[in-house]
Amino acid sequence: MPPCASETCTRPSRWWRLGVARGATLDGQWHCSQGCVEAVIRTRLHVVPASQEVRPRLPGIRLGALLRHQGAVPQEQIAAALEAQTESRLRLGEQLRSMGAVDPQALLRALAEQAGVSYLATVDVARVHEAPGGLSLDAIQALRIVPIGPPESGRIRVAFPAPVPRTALSIFRQQTGWMPEPYLVGDDEWLALLEHYGATSRGRVSPEAISMGFAREHDPQEAARRLAQVVMATGDARMRDARWGHYVWVRLQGAGAGFDLLLERAPEARSEGAGPWQAATTSR
Numbered sequence: 001m002p003p004c005a006s007e008t009c010t011r012p013s014r015w016w017r018l019g020v021a022r023g024a025t026l027d028g029q030w031h032c033s034q035g036c037v038e039a040v041i042r043t044r045l046h047v048v049p050a051s052q053e054v055r056p057r058l059p060g061i062r063l064g065a066l067l068r069h070q071g072a073v074p075q076e077q078i079a080a081a082l083e084a085q086t087e088s089r090l091r092l093g094e095q096l097r098s099m100g101a102v103d104p105q106a107l108l109r110a111l112a113e114q115a116g117v118s119y120l121a122t123v124d125v126a127r128v129h130e131a132p133g134g135l136s137l138d139a140i141q142a143l144r145i146v147p148i149g150p151p152e153s154g155r156i157r158v159a160f161p162a163p164v165p166r167t168a169l170s171i172f173r174q175q176t177g178w179m180p181e182p183y184l185v186g187d188d189e190w191l192a193l194l195e196h197y198g199a200t201s202r203g204r205v206s207p208e209a210i211s212m213g214f215a216r217e218h219d220p221q222e223a224a225r226r227l228a229q230v231v232m233a234t235g236d237a238r239m240r241d242a243r244w245g246h247y248v249w250v251r252l253q254g255a256g257a258g259f260d261l262l263l264e265r266a267p268e269a270r271s272e273g274a275g276p277w278q279a280a281t282t283s284r
């Protein structure tokens, strides 16, 4: 039996050599106890190579040009919206909508064209009743992405409101292993999807779900404890974590089952700058 991988392990080496340790393997490394798994996870939740998320600015002028080109909004309305935007700090599309200057469908079409993605003018909420993709409502709200169909040959259709959540899409791909096929939807459709996702499957795992649980935590210590429990229960697990904004999404995968944990930075910790973690995306 190899030595415990935890640097903080206090067990004497002869203890694990006796073979009495009920340990578990995480990412191919053996740990002698739940405490040692927890210590390693705690470190991984804290020590993150930080890379600031770059949020591309929405090119307002181009959206305006598109809307004008489509004949959806007259030039003087766009000029008025660009003017008002400097005060309101709304995005151009939101500004036009708040002024009642654009038809929501025309705006959706222009936003989709601008972002180079497809859009859905209407959505059938029954599609999401069984929670395709097996994600939790917490994950969906954090990602701002709703899977709208079962995964097929490694691909899955997802819907989201503007702007296109590029970081979340790459995190979704990294964590689930599915290639998302993106569809932009209007704000009302988005809310309807949120309301109906998993409506008929709450409390049970949908057939295609690869997740056996989803927990939401604000406390990194408690998150590490719960994750360590799952690692011990599976005996051999792989851990992947991705982070963006105020969230860390940890996915544990063991033999035939998975466990997701969404760690959300507590609101009071957000203003402190260097909190328990920094906004960053990692891939292991």
Ligand SMILES: [Zn+2]
Binding pocket: 004, 005, 006, 009, 010, 011, 031, 032, 033, 036
């Ligand atoms: Zn140990």
